[in-house]
Amino acid sequence: MARARRSPVIARDSAPTPDAAPHHRQYALPLAKTERLWFCVYLPNLPLEACGPGDCDLAVIEERQGVHRVLLAGDRARAAGVLPGQSPNAALALLPTLRLEERNPIREQQVLELLATWLEQFSSFVSIAGLDVLLLEIAGSLRLFGGLKSLRRRIADGLEAQGFEASLAIAPTPLAATWLARGRRRACIRDSANVMAALRGLPLSCLEWPPTVLESLAGMGITDVGDCLRLPREGFARRFGVKRLLELDRALGHLPDPRNSWRAPERFCADFEMTEEQGDRDLLLAICQQLLQSHEQFLLARQLGTQRLLFTFFHLKAKATSLPLGGARTDRAADHWYELLRLRFEKLVLPEPVIAIRLRGGTPRALHTTSGRLAFHDRPPREHYYSMSQLAERLAARIGNESVHGVNAVADHRPQYAWRARDLFAARAAEVLTQVCQGTDRPLWLLPEPELLSTDNGHPLHQGRLRFVSGPERLETGWWDEHGIVRDYYTAVSPRGAGLWVFRNRGRQHGGEAAWYLHGIFG
Amino acid sequence: MPRNSDTSSLEKLLENPRVWRARSQPGPADGLSSGYAQLDRLLPGGGWPRQALTEILIEQYGIGELQLLMPALASLCAEAPGTEPVEPGWIAWVAPPFQPYPPALQNCGIDLARMLIVRPKHDSEVLWSAEQALSSGTCAAVLLWPQVLDDQASRRLQLAAEKGASWAIAFRPLSARHEPSAAALRLELSANHRGTRLAILKSRGGSPAVLHDVV
Numbered sequence: 036m037a038r039a040r041r042s043p044v045i046a047r048d049s050a051p052t053p054d055a056a057p058h059h060r061q062y063a064l065p066l067a068k069t070e071r072l073w074f075c076v077y078l079p080n081l082p083l084e085a086c087g088p089g090d091c092d093l094a095v096i097e098e099r100q101g102v103h104r105v106l107l108a109g110d111r112a113r114a115a116g117v118l119p120g121q122s123p124n125a126a127l128a129l130l131p132t133l134r135l136e137e138r139n140p141i142r143e144q145q146v147l148e149l150l151a152t153w154l155e156q157f158s159s160f161v162s163i164a165g166l167d168v169l170l171l172e173i174a175g176s177l178r179l180f181g182g183l184k185s186l187r188r189r190i191a192d193g194l195e196a197q198g199f200e201a202s203l204a205i206a207p208t209p210l211a212a213t214w215l216a217r218g219r220r221r222a223c224i225r226d227s228a229n230v231m232a233a234l235r236g237l238p239l240s241c242l243e244w245p246p247t248v249l250e251s252l253a254g255m256g257i258t259d260v261g262d263c264l265r266l267p268r269e270g271f272a273r274r275f276g277v278k279r280l281l282e283l284d285r286a287l288g289h290l291p292d293p294r295n296s297w298r299a300p301e302r303f304c305a306d307f308e309m310t311e312e313q314g315d316r317d318l319l320l321a322i323c324q325q326l327l328q329s330h331e332q333f334l335l336a337r338q339l340g341t342q343r344l345l346f347t348f349f350h351l352k353a354k355a356t357s358l359p360l361g362g363a364r365t366d367r368a369a370d371h372w373y374e375l376l377r378l379r380f381e382k383l384v385l386p387e388p389v390i391a392i393r394l395r396g397g398t399p400r401a402l403h404t405t406s407g408r409l410a411f412h413d414r415p416p417r418e419h420y421y422s423m424s425q426l427a428e429r430l431a432a433r434i435g436n437e438s439v440h441g442v443n444a445v446a447d448h449r450p451q452y453a454w455r456a457r458d459l460f461a462a463r464a465a466e467v468l469t470q471v472c473q474g475t476d477r478p479l480w481l482l483p484e485p486e487l488l489s490t491d492n493g494h495p496l497h498q499g500r501l502r503f504v505s506g507p508e509r510l511e512t513g514w515w516d517e518h519g520i521v522r523d524y525y526t527a528v529s530p531r532g533a534g535l536w537v538f539r540n541r542g543r544q545h546g547g548e549a550a551w552y553l554h555g556i557f558g
Numbered sequence: 559m560p561r562n563s564d565t566s567s568l569e570k571l572l573e574n575p576r577v578w579r580a581r582s583q584p585g586p587a588d589g590l591s592s593g594y595a596q597l598d599r600l601l602p603g604g605g606w607p608r609q610a611l612t613e614i615l616i617e618q619y620g621i622g623e624l625q626l627l628m629p630a631l632a633s634l635c636a637e638a639p640g641t642e643p644v645e646p647g648w649i650a651w652v653a654p655p656f657q658p659y660p661p662a663l664q665n666c667g668i669d670l671a672r673m674l675i676v677r678p679k680h681d682s683e684v685l686w687s688a689e690q691a692l693s694s695g696t697c698a699a700v701l702l703w704p705q706v707l708d709d710q711a712s713r714r715l716q717l718a719a720e721k722g723a724s725w726a727i728a729f730r731p732l733s734a735r736h737e738p739s740a741a742a743l744r745l746e747l748s749a750n751h752r753g754t755r756l757a758i759l760k761s762r763g764g765s766p767a768v769l770h771d772v773v
Contacts (some may be wrong), residue, residue: 426694426696433686434687435679439674440674450661455658479625480654480657482588504752528751529620529750531617531749533621536721
């Protein structure tokens with residue numbers, strides 16, 4: 036005991052005998068629940084993959100100490116002999132068709148975030164742990180996905196389908212998983228007792244320690260994690276920093292290692308960049324459809340929908356063209372949005388070919404869907420019918436939002452203020468409708484602006500002399516704002532039999548001579 | 559003998575499905591009551607033809623052309639059953655020449671919550687909008703004011719009205735009187751200082767007639 040304290044070796048491993056572990060687990064069923072299992076996705080070729088998929092003649096260069104060097108090379112470039120560390124000129128000499136790209140960390144981060152979003156389907160806890168590492172906590176997902184093997188295959192297949200080369204590792208602690216993935220060990224460790232054995236043979240280069248630390252360790256003849264663990268703890272901490280010691284302890288599970296869960300942004304935003312300008316409208320529509328599908332996936336995972344979308348088409352020279360879409364109801368279905376998009380896209384004028392398309396989702400809202408009917412309900416589906424909101428959406432998509440509205444009455448005695456347009460797309464679709472008791476006789480048609488009538492000795496004319504049927508009805512109100520009125524309204528009939536609603540302005544703005552106006556038509 | 563053969567050949571001819579006889583047409587039994595008994599008596603089915611196109615030719619606005627429809631529209635608002643997911647009973651106004659005035663509509667018993675005003679900017683969109691509204695199954699009635707309405711367009715509206723079980727009413731100028739139309743009912747409304755005159759120009763399953771001072 037005393038000896039153990041004097042030389043506190045990091046390795047506290049094999050002291051509890053191998054049979055202790057199963058014994059311990061047998062009586063610790065509740066403990067097993069809190070046990071964690073970390074799945075690490077390490078993307079060694081991320082700088083290359085972030086430049087676009089499937090380009091073999093590509094090499095990524097990075098500036099280090101003022102000199103550009105090849106960082107990673109695509110398959111064909113590698114076959115031609117392009118190696119990391121070469122100068123760009125040497126690489127070009129080896130492969131004249133080589134395309135050199137500057138490393139783009141921002142793009143890499145975006146790709147990493149997209150992947151994290153994608154991985155969220157496998158675990159509620161996804162963490163971005165560095166520039167090229169993603170971590171998932173999968174202990175809770177194993178049952179749902181049919182065990183570790185099947186989950187691992189799903190993730191591996193998905194990554195491959197998206198064109199990523201990934202090294203995967205599973206371990207009970209996040210750091211151990213990361214290191215094993217970096218070491219390209221196809222490790223799958225479920226029991227924390229085995230972590231030590233797995234890490235022991237791992238070269239120290241997988242740990243991402245500073246080169247100076249690695250150099251001095253190598254000078255001492257220490258090249259792998261096992262060597263490190265055999266060193267006295269105190270001396271190790273003094274020479275290489277407490278941080279390194281803590282890292283080793285965390286990797287082995289002796290110390291807790293809390294991680295931050297990555298949260299996908301609440302709003303969807305995705306870009307599609309094309310390698311060359313594209314003017315083919317059908318192709319652009321197809322790309323938009325793809326974007327809409329990923330938008331649907333995004334919202335589906337959150338059980339949300341949205342009422343607004345914004346497409347932006349970028350051109351090389353001209354200003355970007357934007358195409359907002361709005362719906363009367365919350366929806367996420369790609370088909371529905373595509374339908375609206377098609378109607379609007381027909382009329383969209385693109386000044387130039389398009390180089391990139393961005394889809395930005397609107398504020399997400401809770402979406403309550405209705406359950407589908409079972410097939411044996413024999414009522415024929417009324418598929419060709421759609422609801423009012425769908426109709427309003429379709430109309431608005433083609434002829435503009437401002438051209439489609441409802442109406443509402445307003446309690447105001449001034450005729451022109453006694454109504455207003457009702458927005459059918461407002462969030463509160465069921466707006467309270469005002470029941471207003473107006474004067475008895477109101478025309479069914481109202482002119483947008485009163486029309487000045489010509490007069491004959493003070494008598495109004497419209498297709499001839501008007502004959503008054505009823506009136507006057509004096510409206511003298513609105514004195515509280517600048518639109519007050521003092522008017523005498525009459526119902527009149529024109530010589531050709533049209534029922535008209537006319538008024539005489541009693542204000543003094545016309546110098547005593549009262550002007551007559553036509554304000555409504557009895558349709 | 560020759561007499562007998564004559565009648566049999568006539569009967570044969572009448573059995574031919576290509577022969578259409580106006581009188582034998584089983585008139586739509588469930589016309590939508592117009593609210594004007596005088597008019598209902600003359601319309602086949604005792605009212606406006608449902609699920610069909612009605613054309614009203616008018617010389618000018620302000621001679622009661624809307625008043626003629628108001629009782630029927632009000633009854634459509636009232637009877638609309640609220641079944642999911644389609645909510646019928648809406649009344650769409652496509653390209654009205656002026657603003658339909660809500661206080662007056664309320665006086666006529668129209669439910670403002672079911673009013674849809676559509677103001678397309680081009681004439682081609684008027685017909686498109688009307689067709690969409692008719693075939694949606696949501697609008698009980700669609701009123702439209704097209705600039706032009708040729709035979710083909712009226713046929714499309716007629717079909718859309720049948721598809722969506724909706725009543726289409728197109729207002730057209732008197733000059734359209736001699737243009738062919740697929741409408742189930744064509745009316746002509748005119749007025750002078752003495753009163754109004756309503757003429758039934760064409761009525762599927764009915765016969766032409768003239769009425770005075772209906773509205």
